[in-house]
Amino acid sequence: MTVEHLAVSFGRTRVVDGVSISIEAGRTLGIVGESGCGKSVLSLSIMRLLAQPGRVTEGRIGFDGQDLLALPARAMRALRGREIAMIFQEPMTSLNPVHTVGFQIIEALRAHGAATDARATAIAALGRVRIPDAAAAMDKFPHQLSGGMRQRVMIAMAIACKPKLLIADEPTTALDVTVQAQILALLRELQAETGMGLILITHDLGVIAEMADEVAVMYAGKIVERAPAKNLFDDPQHPYTLGLLGSIPRLDLDRERLTAIEGTVPPPHAWPPGCRFTPRCPFAVTACEVAPPPLREVSSGVLGVGAPGHQAACIRAPL
Amino acid sequence: MILQAENLTKHYGPVRAVDGVSLHIARGETLALVGESGCGKSTTARLVLRLIEPTGGTIRFDGEDITRLPPGRLKPFRRRTGVVFQDPYASLNPRLRVGDTILEPMQVHGLGSAAEQRARMRELLGLVGLAPFHAERYPHEFSGGQRQRIGIARALAAGPELLVCDEPVSALDVTIQAQVINLLRDLQRRLGLATLFIAHDLGVVKHLADRVAVMYLGRIVELADKRSLFANPRHPYTRALLAAIPHPDPARRGMLRPLGGDLPSAANPPPGCRFHTRCPHATEICRRNDPPLLDGIACHHHRELPAMDMAYAGALSETATRRLARYADAASARSIGAAAERDA
Numbered sequence: 001m002t003v004e005h006l007a008v009s010f011g012r013t014r015v016v017d018g019v020s021i022s023i024e025a026g027r028t029l030g031i032v033g034e035s036g037c038g039k040s041v042l043s044l045s046i047m048r049l050l051a052q053p054g055r056v057t058e059g060r061i062g063f064d065g066q067d068l069l070a071l072p073a074r075a076m077r078a079l080r081g082r083e084i085a086m087i088f089q090e091p092m093t094s095l096n097p098v099h100t101v102g103f104q105i106i107e108a109l110r111a112h113g114a115a116t117d118a119r120a121t122a123i124a125a126l127g128r129v130r131i132p133d134a135a136a137a138m139d140k141f142p143h144q145l146s147g148g149m150r151q152r153v154m155i156a157m158a159i160a161c162k163p164k165l166l167i168a169d170e171p172t173t174a175l176d177v178t179v180q181a182q183i184l185a186l187l188r189e190l191q192a193e194t195g196m197g198l199i200l201i202t203h204d205l206g207v208i209a210e211m212a213d214e215v216a217v218m219y220a221g222k223i224v225e226r227a228p229a230k231n232l233f234d235d236p237q238h239p240y241t242l243g244l245l246g247s248i249p250r251l252d253l254d255r256e257r258l259t260a261i262e263g264t265v266p267p268p269h270a271w272p273p274g275c276r277f278t279p280r281c282p283f284a285v286t287a288c289e290v291a292p293p294p295l296r297e298v299s300s301g302v303l304g305v306g307a308p309g310h311q312a313a314c315i316r317a318p319l
Numbered sequence: 320m321i322l323q324a325e326n327l328t329k330h331y332g333p334v335r336a337v338d339g340v341s342l343h344i345a346r347g348e349t350l351a352l353v354g355e356s357g358c359g360k361s362t363t364a365r366l367v368l369r370l371i372e373p374t375g376g377t378i379r380f381d382g383e384d385i386t387r388l389p390p391g392r393l394k395p396f397r398r399r400t401g402v403v404f405q406d407p408y409a410s411l412n413p414r415l416r417v418g419d420t421i422l423e424p425m426q427v428h429g430l431g432s433a434a435e436q437r438a439r440m441r442e443l444l445g446l447v448g449l450a451p452f453h454a455e456r457y458p459h460e461f462s463g464g465q466r467q468r469i470g471i472a473r474a475l476a477a478g479p480e481l482l483v484c485d486e487p488v489s490a491l492d493v494t495i496q497a498q499v500i501n502l503l504r505d506l507q508r509r510l511g512l513a514t515l516f517i518a519h520d521l522g523v524v525k526h527l528a529d530r531v532a533v534m535y536l537g538r539i540v541e542l543a544d545k546r547s548l549f550a551n552p553r554h555p556y557t558r559a560l561l562a563a564i565p566h567p568d569p570a571r572r573g574m575l576r577p578l579g580g581d582l583p584s585a586a587n588p589p590p591g592c593r594f595h596t597r598c599p600h601a602t603e604i605c606r607r608n609d610p611p612l613l614d615g616i617a618c619h620h621h622r623e624l625p626a627m628d629m630a631y632a633g634a635l636s637e638t639a640t641r642r643l644a645r646y647a648d649a650a651s652a653r654s655i656g657a658a659a660e661r662d663a
Contacts, residue, residue, distance in 0.1 A: 149581065177355075178578040181562075181563035181575045181576070184575065206566050210566075210572055210573075234636040235636070246646060248493060248522070249496075249523045251521065251566070252566075252634045257526075258501055259497075259650070260497035282646055282650035319645060
């Protein structure tokens with residue numbers, strides 16, 4: 001999948017502004033950012049599930065040789081779920097509480113034309129997400145399952161049609177850390193089995209380091225840094241990326257204060273004209289307020305000369 | 320001791336939510352209570368606050384047994400305790416202005432004159448990093464992080480000696496979480512408050528606690544000083560919690576050790592050691608005998624376990640560490656500059 005210069009507006013407010021990302025089969029792209037950075041709007045746009053008045057105003061989404069934005073609604077419906085699937089943060093609100101798990105998976109399978117032997121396929125899907133006694137789990141209602149098991153059911157539904165791309169929007173944020181580790185391991189195993197591409201959206205740089213091959217850091221509707229995962233952590237360039245790293249509680253240090261970012265993300269209508277991180281950036285100079293900095297190749301030589309594919313939108317980089 | 324709880328239990332029918340928990344907190348000390356959803360940590364917090372009635376056990380506050388104190392006589396205790404809840408959206412009255420929300424505890428307990436209360440309210444707003452004009456606003460006008468600051472100001476309003484924080488940062492974005500952790504840390508320092516801090520995140524605990532109690536299925540399984548808990552975690556469950564935390568270090572990829580299985584039901588806890596169904600070290604004795612909490616550890620085999628590989632903690636790269644230090648310096652220079660500008 002290749003997303004080029006995507007812009008999404010709600011009314012006159014542009015909440016995703018010129019975002020380009022790409023992902024290959026079998027790879028994982030991590031998208032990092034806080035609430036309000038536009039990462040979920042981006043993923044909904046890719047699925048063409050954006051609610052009114054949200055609207056893609058610019059850009060192109062290429063998937064497997066097709067232009068998703070140009071596809072007729074019916075073709076998109078056929079592709080959604082079968083070619084590109086999505087899982088969300090809170091499995092309890094994404095599952096129907098009045099139907100059994102089995103009913104819901106079979107319904108999804110039938111919607112995509114797998115009419116024969118849907119029950120066996122559904123049981124197999126539950127088995128693939130390591131749900132013990134999958135046949136018995138078919139007859140359970142969502143409330144009878146733990147949070148981790150519900151997220152496994154969501155993943156089972158998402159991968160039942162063997163999608164080429166899975167978009168996971170904060171899939172482990174609501175889970176306990178031990179369950180999160182199980183789900184991350186599961187996603188990695190499934191990816192190795194099926195060769196699907198994975199877009200993992202999270203605010204947790206720990207999860208990114210664990211999972212992603214490439215990383216895009218988003219702030220206020222724009223990508224501010226993009227790099228292979230190793231480069232991002234070994235050689236972080238954008239002040240916002242540094243602030244995110246500094247905000248993580250750490251087990252390896254015995255310091256008491258965290259290096260927090262001051263203030264909060266401004267709402268879209270209040271985004272400043274220059275670099276949008278300027279009001280919170282400790283490195284900001286007058287030039288930062290003038291024009292939005294372009295996303296450009298950066299290299300400080302930390303990883304050898306010209307580590308390829310590392311871009312940052314900061315006129316002060318490398319810091 | 321500001322708080323001493325002995326052998327607390329809370330049963331809901333067959334469910335043993337809390338099943339024999341003893342803990343104490345000294346003045347000025349922070350005890351963290353850590354565990355997964357359903358381990359009984361929030362129930363324990365509600366028990367020691369007398370928000371729910373214990374099935375058994377005793378609670379002493381500043382030496383006085385308050386376990387069976389009738390609701391009518393709890394008011395002095397209420398004034399001396401403050402609570403910060405997890406969800407800053409659900410725990411503030413949407414129809415009260417922020418100033419009134421902070422004034423309310425002082426009014427309920429009749430602390431000072433109206434003018435003194437208003438002065439204290441403004442002081443509290445400043446203490447949690449908000450401005451005096453925020454007093455006139457309503458909760459919906461604030462972000463999640465700011466609401467949690469308001470919740471903290473309200474919890475401190477009556478001048479409590481014990482603060483109970485029930486997952487105060489779990490619902491916040493990571494950068495806002497860092498701000499609130501720093502705020503709580505600074506308040507602990509300035510006010511010398513005793514705190515019971517409920518968390519599921521051991522990283523957060525490392526920044527805020529003096530001692531840590533790890534709970535599993537209604538029981539404390541390990542209780543230790545923060546330093547020794549993180550340097551030498553003894554219980555297999557504590558180790559499993561630590562080994563499951565993902566770190567911002569791609570070199571450690573694939574080293575997460577997920578704990579197998581799900582938390583068993585508290586209505587039907589396993590016999591013997593409750594952790595034995597998920598424990599990699601379990602033997603016959605673990606399936607038979609329930610290990611007591613002795614010397615801060617409830618495990619039959621803790622002496623025989625090999626030391627935990629401390630690589631679990633991960634680390635940032637040299638370059639990232641250096642740039643982060645520069646970031647911290649620039650940020651503090653900037654906030655000093657901004658303060659000087661305000662004063663001028």
